[in-house]
Amino acid sequence: MFIMKKEDPRSLRSKRVLKEAVFSLLAENQDVTQLTVQKITNCAELNRATFYLHYEDINDLLRHIVHEIFGELSMKVEPLLKSPRSDEYEQLVAFLDCIYDYRKFFAVLVEHPGFKMSLSNLLKKTIQARRDAKGADLPPKLVSIDIIGASLLGIIIWWVKDGIQFSSEYVAGQIGLLYKKE
Amino acid sequence: MFIMKKEDPRSLRSKRVLKEAVFSLLAENQDVTQLTVQKITNCAELNRATFYLHYEDINDLLRHIVHEIFGELSMKVEPLLKSPRSDEYEQLVAFLDCIYDYRKFFAVLVEHPGFKMSLSNLLKKTIQARRDAKGADLPPKLVSIDIIGASLLGIIIWWVKDGIQFSSEYVAGQIGLLYKKE
């Protein structure tokens, strides 16, 4: 059994309102670099000193937010890979749909150190899982996971930042056109 | 005729040493965000107030640096496209070699707003020029320049940041494996 030391509800609430404040400010400002502890605690209606009871600095808070978002995202992505229908295009569209749900946060959080790594890791994990599922049905000359991951990362960052008017289907179609079949 | 108002040599020197100071500091710190006006002017052996005679703020200075680097880079890339030998692999290797020359600055400047746009523009211009050169010899279904540009941008950023141990030839080879032929 795991013993969960239940956290003080005030502590949980403070952390929650601080995160909500960041989301709220990012929705207004559209710029991570303009965040200050003062703005965040004002928006959260907490004292500035309270911030430091829960987070080291703004980057620490952003790290936690990014970590939670990718936790959710991973949970959504995982069942896609185990899905019986293995149509690559449909899998890709479903994957992109998950990202689309977070596009607003992604477009601003992408500037935060650690975000790209998290997304890159998720992408590489996903690609590897797909390769594992295909087993021996793979061509001999494989492109490095790093390269495919970096390429997809670039396309997704472009999508959420500058091309959000395009649908998941369009992007998936373009990726299909661009890459050789594995 | 263009009349070039010749700038005061002291002004030119100040701007030069400020830029050199940035390069010097980036080579040590490896982090754009840690730069301060004080550090830059200390390193340049200028007064802090002098900085503000030439640049609005640190981002303004970085913008000028990025602009100059991409000016040089464009000059190097252009003749590659007009080269008689049109082997795609060799063209790509030559292009990547140009980038490799700047890898240290790229790895840190990549975090600066405006850098990615400059690199993306160069990539897209280059891809378009290659398509123009091929003329009617292109397949009907073309991938959007934005998508290819974003993909290449992702790969190059990964390369200069995390994969600089790989050669231009390796990366060009991987890109050849990854993409369908145009």
Added chain:
DNA sequence: CTATTTTATCGACATTACGTCAATAAAACA
């Protein structure tokens, strides 16, 4: 060479954000 203009230097100022602290108040828990 001299006079004028331009630039750099120096010290100072107000402002903002940071990170920390101690004393007190309020909430949660046992």
Added chain:
DNA sequence: TGTTTTATTGACGTAATGTCGATAAAATAG
């Protein structure tokens, strides 16, 4: 109910910012 934990408040020193005026030094024009 009493103890522990957390939040509030106000304050402190630090660092970096952007600006200013007076002075010194360099460059340019006559």
